[in-house]
Amino acid sequence: MAVTVSAEGAPAEQARPLDDEPGPRSWARAFNDLRQGWRQRPLWGYLGWQDIKQRYRRSILGPLWISISMAVIATAMGILYGALFQEDIKTFLPYVATGLLIWNFVQGCILEGSEVFIANEGLIRFLPAPLSLHVYRLVWRQTLFFAHNVIIWVILMIIFPHPLGWASFMAIPAFALLVLNGGWITILSGIIATRFRDIPPIVASLTQLLFFMTPIVWSYDRLRDNPAVAERAQIAELNPVMHFVEILRQPMLGDAIVWRHWLVVGVITVVGWGAALVCMRNYRSRVAYWV
Amino acid sequence: MTEPSIDIRGAAVDFPIFDAKSRSLKKAVLGKAGGRIGTDSKVPIIEALRDVDISLRKGDRVALVGHNGAGKSTLLRLMSGIYEPTRGRAAVVGKVAPVFDLAVGMDPEISGLDNILIRGLFLGMTKKQMESRVDDIAEFTELGEYLEMPLRTYSTGMRVRLALGVVTSIDPEILLLDEGIGAVDAAFLAKARDRLNELVERSGILVFASHSDEFLADLCDTAIWMEHGQIREHGPLRDVLHHYKGHDVLADLGRT
Numbered sequence: 039m040a041v042t043v044s045a046e047g048a049p050a051e052q053a054r055p056l057d058d059e060p061g062p063r064s065w066a067r068a069f070n071d072l073r074q075g076w077r078q079r080p081l082w083g084y085l086g087w088q089d090i091k092q093r094y095r096r097s098i099l100g101p102l103w104i105s106i107s108m109a110v111i112a113t114a115m116g117i118l119y120g121a122l123f124q125e126d127i128k129t130f131l132p133y134v135a136t137g138l139l140i141w142n143f144v145q146g147c148i149l150e151g152s153e154v155f156i157a158n159e160g161l162i163r164f165l166p167a168p169l170s171l172h173v174y175r176l177v178w179r180q181t182l183f184f185a186h187n188v189i190i191w192v193i194l195m196i197i198f199p200h201p202l203g204w205a206s207f208m209a210i211p212a213f214a215l216l217v218l219n220g221g222w223i224t225i226l227s228g229i230i231a232t233r234f235r236d237i238p239p240i241v242a243s244l245t246q247l248l249f250f251m252t253p254i255v256w257s258y259d260r261l262r263d264n265p266a267v268a269e270r271a272q273i274a275e276l277n278p279v280m281h282f283v284e285i286l287r288q289p290m291l292g293d294a295i296v297w298r299h300w301l302v303v304g305v306i307t308v309v310g311w312g313a314a315l316v317c318m319r320n321y322r323s324r325v326a327y328w329v
Numbered sequence: 330m331t332e333p334s335i336d337i338r339g340a341a342v343d344f345p346i347f348d349a350k351s352r353s354l355k356k357a358v359l360g361k362a363g364g365r366i367g368t369d370s371k372v373p374i375i376e377a378l379r380d381v382d383i384s385l386r387k388g389d390r391v392a393l394v395g396h397n398g399a400g401k402s403t404l405l406r407l408m409s410g411i412y413e414p415t416r417g418r419a420a421v422v423g424k425v426a427p428v429f430d431l432a433v434g435m436d437p438e439i440s441g442l443d444n445i446l447i448r449g450l451f452l453g454m455t456k457k458q459m460e461s462r463v464d465d466i467a468e469f470t471e472l473g474e475y476l477e478m479p480l481r482t483y484s485t486g487m488r489v490r491l492a493l494g495v496v497t498s499i500d501p502e503i504l505l506l507d508e509g510i511g512a513v514d515a516a517f518l519a520k521a522r523d524r525l526n527e528l529v530e531r532s533g534i535l536v537f538a539s540h541s542d543e544f545l546a547d548l549c550d551t552a553i554w555m556e557h558g559q560i561r562e563h564g565p566l567r568d569v570l571h572h573y574k575g576h577d578v579l580a581d582l583g584r585t
Binding site: 057085095162328 | 409412413428443447456516
């Protein structure tokens, strides 16, 4: 190979002015990250599927286990708590099962969200990719889990018919809102947890607490009707997860839609994304240093 | 289409070193309450790169030399966009293919074929492009039906082959190579070298960090000498290698 050497070693002459280049802490770069990540749909779509397939590798039923284990838990809890609260199993079992599968999605986003960048440490440090790629992959994976669990809901609706009507289609925008919120919670808790490693255990224990604070194995309306605990039951309104569960569960069970919950969810979505975007703008470029 | 380019101006890369204590909330919370206690509340920092000015254009073939810990790998990661400079600016235009750690991004539980696809997607290829290259990769790696097996059944050498097969099959605009292409048998290495040469021909910009003078002489014409996180010298390969090693390396290798 001929070593014809030009004087290109001198860097100064042809350098492009970089002053107009957006810095690491800029809105342009934060939004660009989200856009670039979205463009890599084939990649995170594939990785999300792989995550699921891998979990059930070599098992005969494969991802069907997601639905089966969910069905077992939902049935057991439905019967147990149905007996405890003296509820009618025909309505209470679908109620618990639907609540549980929504909860599963929410919990997945919160729990795995805080570990999203820590778990992908190797990829982040060795392959340049938008940070949002890992976020999309996680929310997509949770969506796939949810899709598997919806089978249980379908079966229950066949066994215990519910008055499903046009209003039930509200479940679609409701789930879209859940997915949207899964995005910001993952970004926000993921970035903070990468910097402060105490966050994941804190999040884990808080989530466990949230489960019991959320009307899943108990009915909010029933407690409110009971004068002995009515006042204390109001506290549940302070639990943001409750509103998320309600907006999706109501149309799925053919219940009347309560717009108060939609309003709360809407506000949380806007505020949450605002916080996540600020975090993304200021600390996105630091994540590679922190992992 | 815009030409690939790398522009780095006055860039520094500082690594915060969090020990177990300073990385926890406890310290941040208690620190707020009790006020600062000297340097205790500060996170120690390692300056990996300082005052880096580089401007590369299409056709540049740059060797990166320097002792261990001089900042070669960090500089490559800065160029790849993995690290954004703590101070200064860096602008990289073009599709970057970094070849740093061949094992990263490889999932031991899924088949070689799936790994090829995933790695290709990470390197900016599309699914279709990768599918059309699978046969070529299978032939080059000589893995044949082994590609259907999960990666954990592969030997180290076979993994390196697979990774090299993927990397050399793509069309990058900016190719960043970090050494560590060991653990392959000699016959295969000769073959890999041919493919590496072809890859370099295809790519717009090459930056190659290596301790192998022969490899560098084959692939590069200019060089950057890194020392203590700074650029000591940037110029023609022969001159820089001469100053770095203290003797005319290219002449010793019999190159003119």
